[in-house]
Amino acid sequence: MTGLDTLRPRLPSPLQELSDPRFARHGLRLLLKRDDLIHPELIGNKWRKLAPNLTAAAGRTVVTFGGAYSNHLRATAAAGRLLGLPTVGVVRGEELADRPLNPSLARCAADGMRLHFVDRPTYRRKTEPATLTRVLRAAQAEDAHVVPEGGSNSPAVRGCRALGEELSGQADVVAIACGTGGTLAGLAAGLAPGMRCLGVPVLKGGFLSADIESLQRRAFGARCGDWTLDDRFHFGGYARTTPELNAFAEDFEHRHGLPVERLYVAKLLYGLVALAEEDAFARGTTVAAVVTGRPFL
Numbered sequence: 001m002t003g004l005d006t007l008r009p010r011l012p013s014p015l016q017e018l019s020d021p022r023f024a025r026h027g028l029r030l031l032l033k034r035d036d037l038i039h040p041e042l043i044g045n046k047w048r049k050l051a052p053n054l055t056a057a058a059g060r061t062v063v064t065f066g067g068a069y070s071n072h073l074r075a076t077a078a079a080g081r082l083l084g085l086p087t088v089g090v091v092r093g094e095e096l097a098d099r100p101l102n103p104s105l106a107r108c109a110a111d112g113m114r115l116h117f118v119d120r121p122t123y124r125r126k127t128e129p130a131t132l133t134r135v136l137r138a139a140q141a142e143d144a145h146v147v148p149e150g151g152s153n154s155p156a157v158r159g160c161r162a163l164g165e166e167l168s169g170q171a172d173v174v175a176i177a178c179g180t181g182g183t184l185a186g187l188a189a190g191l192a193p194g195m196r197c198l199g200v201p202v203l204k205g206g207f208l209s210a211d212i213e214s215l216q217r218r219a220f221g222a223r224c225g226d227w228t229l230d231d232r233f234h235f236g237g238y239a240r241t242t243p244e245l246n247a248f249a250e251d252f253e254h255r256h257g258l259p260v261e262r263l264y265v266a267k268l269l270y271g272l273v274a275l276a277e278e279d280a281f282a283r284g285t286t287v288a289a290v291v292t293g294r295p296f297l
Contacts, residue, residue, distance in 0.1 A: 004054060007082055009038050009047050012166040015288070018256055026276050027283030031171055032258070035163070036265075036294045041082065045183050045292040046075035048163060049156035050147075054079055056155060057145035061086040063136065064147040065126055068096055069104045069239045069263070071293055072150050077113035087113045088141045090126070094119040104296060114139075152182025157189075157219035163290070164190020164197075164225070171195065171288035173281060175272055177202050177264035178229070179238065181212040183292065188225030189216065197227035200271045202264055204234045233271035239263055245270060261293040 014034040023030045035045040042050065049072075054062070062085055066073040073089045080087035089108055097117040101109060109115060116139040118126075125131040127148070136142045147153065164187040167174050174191060175198040178184050188197040201208045209229055216224050235245050241262050249266040253259060260266050268289055281287060 004051055004083070007039060007042070007079075009042075009051075011038060011162075013038050015167075015170060020255065022273050023276050023287070026279060026281070027285075028276055028281055029286040030272070031286060031288040033163070033167060033174070033288050033290045036261075036291045041078040042075050045160070045163070045290065046072060046151065048160045048186070049151035049182055050075060050079055052155035052159040053145070053147045053151060053153070054083065054085065057085060059085065061088060061141055061144040062147060063088045063090065063139065063141045063144040064151070065090045065092075065123070065149040067092045067239070068102055070149075071263075071296075073108050073113070074104055074111075074296075076147065076151075077108040077111035080113060081111040087111075088139050088144065089113045089115050090123075090135055090139060091115055091117045092120060092123040093117060107296075116141075148180075150180030150182060152180040152185070152215060154215075154219040156182050157186040157215050160184075160186025161190035163187045166190075167288055168192035168195065171286045173198055173285060173287045174290065175200065175268060175287060176290040177268040177292060178208055178212075179203065179264070181208050182215055183290075184227060185212045185215040185219065185224075187290070188227040189220055191225050195226070197225060199227060199229040200233050200268045201229055201231055202234050202267050203238045204231070204236070206231055230271060230275070233267045233274070235267060241266070248273075258291075259295050261291075261295050264292050265294075 016032045016034055018030045020030055038047045064076050077087055094117050160183045173196055176184050178199040178201045184199045213223050235242050245266055248270050249260040
């Protein structure tokens with residue numbers, strides 16, 4: 001990680017126990033793995049996935065992909081500013097090019113990221129070599145280091161294995177909200193035998209299990225670790241919330257004095273409370289929830 005040490009990441013990230021009667025009455029302990037505290041500007045667990053990719057970029061422009069509210073785009077832009085690396089964000093939705101930037105994209109631009117908007121059919125085909133070549137040419141970034149959407153590639157997955165290693169022996173179940181699945185793929189591989197990992201997808205569709213298996217096979221050669229997904233808590237899909245979810249997050253904040261990020265962390269915590277009420281965990285289980293981000297201000 002030479003060159004990135006100047007950013008002074010807080011590793012391992014802190015592990016915090018919460019007293020919450022919704023877990024205690026079922027005989028459960030709840031821990032929070034505070035990956036949101038790794039770095040003040042690289043949002044949440046993005047450090048773990050970005051660090052190996054930034055090292056691989058070796059000073060070249062970094063091109064990556066995301067939607068209009070992508071945490072990954074914001075983290076990449078912030079890293080580029082901090083390290084003096086040029087960054088280009090390929091944004092889903094050509095129609096957004098003629099609209100005022102939302103706060104998330106405005107932050108990217110303020111951090112020096114050059115935004116390149118593409119139509120949605122092209123965005124869906126961005127992993128096809130011919131399409132990627134056309135996108136990079138149009139973005140004037142043909143020699144750039146390319147990081148996939150969400151930062152989830154083999155170097156990132158291997159980087160996230162350290163998260164599992166940090167938690168080994170600390171809990172029975174480790175739970176994490178999932179977007180592209182890269183963090184879970186690495187986390188599960190790093191856990192000690194006897195521990196299991198639970199993923200809560202924030203997108204609907206039920207496709208993520210195959211994606212995570214593919215990420216693990218490319219990174220480690222085989223499926224790794226004991227992991228499962230529960231697809232019930234996406235609240236309509238990525239970047240979607242409901243009054244019920246917002247009320248839950250506000251109540252959690254009031255109970256514990258912890259700001260709750262809505263698109264990932266609130267869905268994870270809601271799911272864990274629901275699973276506790278369903279007696280999905282045996283009494284005596286210690287559950288560690290990975291806090292992968294904080295509210296965007």
